[in-house]
Amino acid sequence: MNIFGDALNWIIDPANYSGPGAIPMRLLEHLGFTFLTLLVASAIAIPFGFVIGHTGRGRGLAVTTSGGLRAIPTLGLLTLVALWIGIGLGAPYVALTVLAIPPILAGAYTGFEAIDRGAIDAARAVGMSEVQILTQVEIPLGLPLLIGGLRSAALQVVATATLAAYVADFGLGRYLFSGLKTRDYAQMLGGSILVILLALALEGIFATIQRVVVPRGVASTRLLVDRARPARPRPGMEPAITKGNP
Amino acid sequence: MNWVWANLDLIRDRTLDHLILSVPPIILSFVIALPLGWLANRYRLSRGVILTVSGLLYAIPSFPMFIVLPALVGTTLRSPLNLVIALTIYGVALMVRVVADGLASVDADVQRSAVAVGFSTWTNFWQVELPLSGPVLLAGLRVVAVSTVSLATVGAVIGAQSLGSLFTDGFQRGIQAEIITGIVATVLLALLLDGALVAVGRLALPWTRARKSVRAAARLRLPVEVTP
Amino acid sequence: ASGDPLGAGSTASGDSKTLVVGSQDYYSNEIIAEIYAQALEANGVTVDRQFRIGQREVYLPEITGGKIDVFPEYTGSLLQALDKKAAGGTADETYAELKKTLPSGLSVLDQAAATDQNSWTVTQAFAKKYNLTDIASLKKVTEPITVGGNSELETRPYGPTALKEKYGIETAGFKPVEDGGGPLTVKALVQGDIQLANIYTASPNIKSDNLVALTDPDGLFFPDNVVPVVSKKVDDKTAAVLNKVSAALSAENLVSLNSESVNDQKSAKAIAADWLKQAALF
Amino acid sequence: MIEFRSVSKQFPDGTLAVDDFSLTIPSHRTTVLVGSSGSGKTTLLRMINRMVDPTAGTIEIDGVDIASLEPVKLRRSIGYVMQNSGLLPHRKVVDNVATVPLLRGVPRKTARADALAMLDTVGLDRGLADRYPSQLSGGQQQRVGVARGLAVNPNILLMDEPFGAVDPIVRAELQQELVRLQSELGKTVVFVTHDVDEAFLLGDQVVILEEGGRIAQIGSPTDILAHPANDFVASFIGADRGKRALHVERHDGREVLVDSDGRLAGVLVGDAAPGQVGVPR
Amino acid sequence: MIEFRSVSKQFPDGTLAVDDFSLTIPSHRTTVLVGSSGSGKTTLLRMINRMVDPTAGTIEIDGVDIASLEPVKLRRSIGYVMQNSGLLPHRKVVDNVATVPLLRGVPRKTARADALAMLDTVGLDRGLADRYPSQLSGGQQQRVGVARGLAVNPNILLMDEPFGAVDPIVRAELQQELVRLQSELGKTVVFVTHDVDEAFLLGDQVVILEEGGRIAQIGSPTDILAHPANDFVASFIGADRGKRALHVERHDGREVLVDSDGRLAGVLVGDAAPGQVGVPR
């Protein structure tokens, strides 16, 4: 595939690293856009997720809503909002925030739901106030799944943020559009590869955060469980006996 | 609303186009993800590789995917097959992890007892692991269905007719009603497929309903009151 | 063949009795294609409509590959797409050059008077303020001019660079709006996000949004007259039908057809039928 | 002293979990509520620390109506131990034990030192202090649960089937440990179980409950065993299954005790003093 | 007859779960393996149906070395019942019972009819046949587990702590039921438990295991109870905790039996016939 070779050449071509629209600047724009989108989506989705997870109420509604939000075609929303508010970053922000909300919301409420009810009940029984239960029990225990939600939201936003270039001189999507329209496929593919690399980097970062925020005690449970089921039992193979001697 | 009434057959045609584009990828991604997820669940090494690669597939922006794919698989740009393949790739990317997690979620005791009474690896997979991971698979499939329906609209940009055509056309002509119709119809179609999957799930996984009632009862057992 | 991702495949029909009529993924082009189709049907030709086949990069390989028999095109744009170094000129010169450039197996029939070409467009207020009439008069503008249009405009021979080199007009920046001079571009112009935009002359927005398309006496833009591109399957009798349509299609016609689509939200089918009836060609 | 006066609890869904229940729980003694599943034991217990508020009647602790007390504060003054320990999985053992003192504002250092001492009290090695609950065995977790319950030096200790989930051998150990602890500490313990053996071993006062928290019999274990108040009690304590009706059989020249199901219960050792081993070596 | 000949099992991680174990398990009798957690009971049991293959030694069933048999086929010919029943949650009760016959190719209709009959055998109402396991109580689930184990009419029935997870009352019922069943069917039962009482009730032959599958004592329940082979056995069967050393105390004019911990064990009823209630009403 020589166009892939061309694309790599395009990426390492020093000419693309200076002047307006240089690769580093586009990368930064893209990253900043992704970050801000996640921030706004989190500000909306996390409180809702907390409430749903905490009270156990409204889950059905949340599932349906986030299903519905997931179904909204980003391109359609982008053009519609752009028609209302004009060119610039406003419309991409709206469209991508809508895209980012469902995974974050799901992460938030599953995170809270997954917490052992017994632990919360016990916390209340020993005299924690509702606020203390939230901050000392629910948030630390729910965080890993919440970060997981943010992680998949980040992945989607990075990939889809290319659409921002439809209505603004912005981000890595510029390479895709101008490459497409001028049939400069090296540029278009190169831009895509950059997007994928950026997504890869974000994946790595979020995976690390996720590992760090898993409370130690919970992490070790998982380790124990993992070790306890090394493989599925197979004929002629050793059984997976779950009883460990702690 | 006027625009909708005046263009009912257009909406119907695009909805059908859309269904034809989005249903095969949903089914295909399930079928393809099954062995991959099984591999990922079974061996530690393959797990890392398969899950990372499939995660990355999801990071490919849809636009260039649609453009580059024909070069790789030799279809025409405009061919619906092209779009079906692209959507399948996204679906597989989502579904592989779900399958791996679903298989991992099957109670180890149950599996062990199945082996103990004489299930072979093959029958164990089809008769025990697969049905028992059903609820997780269904949940994943629902996400795949909804996002596939949504993504299929992007095909309009490269000339594959779908509900997405309503908003490229509406956009060019400045008819907001048409764009909104396109979005609403997409969402409805997604929810419809989602509902169909839930219904299929109810039929295919009858025991989950039984369990739910028990679990609800178990949850009630602890006298709870949120006293401030 | 896989070096070019846009290489032609094999989807169109090979049935000798039906003609495949295609169109761009653009409402105005679809209307013209629909007119062709209805005209052909009125004359006993079976038509297979394959409309809205994306942009030129998608459909051009299919036309050159002989998968589509009739396709409404625009002389200048098609010429440039086929030959980056084309000379262009007046409408007739462009038409003649296009005929020579077309790959074998393809031909163009008569061109219509209707044109839908690129233009440099400003708002009426802006035009009044600086007394703008033609492109060269942009030099009089004292405020910074931000240009808007599809991203490829930036590098096109009539783009901002040409303005500077040919007329010494300084532009202040380029804002890409990827809708091909559509409603977003118009909105940006009206809102003052951009001062100068590339908008098609047949766009009904020029009238409805009080815009002024600056005249182009020097032929900066290639003329873009509407012309059917046809394959060998189109015989003389059929060609005569299309030529009759082209002869009747005036520039004003095209604007009003577009306006019916945009402002009255009529479907291409209805617009085409009405026009054919009015023109009483068959 | 804890007093239930005509207490009822109807849940919002209509379930009448406790119906007109009255009971006096003496201080410094262990009172065991025993009854089958759904008889309202947990509900009764959780009314004492206001995890559940009664829909009728009043509950007094040392003469004070608890409805007048602030729930969170009340709870911090009462020890609570539940099945599956209810430990916070993300906190180390020592921090779990120190939870309530910390909530009460005890300085971190003091709280931790006290917590370590409390581990000694419940017979846990201090070396386990820095582990997480998931790294302990079920029995060890329950000990930590008890330590947490005792950490604020409460007058009252509520225990809801605390040993229900551990295996029989560990369970026996924990029961012995509790007997020892209680003999030292003399708390007012309210203990819930559905295991009659456990109730008889631990309870100074045993309350046998039927559906809806109705009291079938109150008394000391021997009272109840010797004089079951009615068929329900007799059946509940296993008298009618013959489990408690032992007779002597001779095997290999030794007298063994066998219940009426034929199950070996032990050997008869005349008047052996408690704690003395009566089995020949 | 099942024979273990110098069987050892070392797991890949180095754990020596079973070390040079030899035992003869007689046919048509119940042999109970009893020992504390980790003593290798499960490992031994699972070697019989080749869920685990020994690293040394051989196991023979009726003179045939099982290493020469096809594992899947072998398993289908041996009943297996485990804790938490191990039922397939997605199959109705009747289909669970019919699992192995169906795997063996018995026609669906026959298998289901047989399964229904088997429900009768284990004392389950046929009305439960169309429920899912999750809709049954723990005790009912275990009965289904037993029914499934018996469905192929196996000569050998392996039971791994089958009643470990149900509450004491139901547990007693299930034990009685098993005694009754076994008296009718006379299978070769190998039963694993860590509950000594259960072992003594069910076992014709009881094998007390130490760490690594070392045999501390083999014998009939009365043998073991009357003559514990060593301190370990004495301690394990509770003799040294005084749990089995009962003496008579008088309460309210009634003789009650008390163990050396002061726990009430029952009342003495002279020579009451088994099954007769010995407690005054």
Ligand SMILES: Nc1ncnc2c1ncn2[C@@H]1O[C@H](COP(=O)(O)OP(=O)(O)OP(=O)(O)O)[C@@H](O)[C@H]1O
């Ligand atoms: N939050 C609630 N809402 C409705 N009903 C409840 C609630 N909590 C408990 N109940 C019902 O109240 C009754 C008594 O419940 P409770 O938990 O006190 O019983 P229990 O004796 O503790 O049982 P177990 O031995 O199973 O723990 C049961 O019928 C139960 O189903």
Ligand SMILES: Nc1ncnc2c1ncn2[C@@H]1O[C@H](COP(=O)(O)OP(=O)(O)OP(=O)(O)O)[C@@H](O)[C@H]1O
């Ligand atoms: N797959 C395995 N890999 C490594 N070690 C194992 C494995 N299975 C069991 N063991 C170890 O072998 C020993 C015996 O285990 P086994 O399960 O047979 O004991 P058990 O007597 O059944 O105990 P329990 O009463 O807890 O069920 C234990 O130390 C256990 O940790």
Ligand SMILES: [Mg+2]
């Ligand atoms: Mg309870």
Ligand SMILES: [Mg+2]
């Ligand atoms: Mg075991």
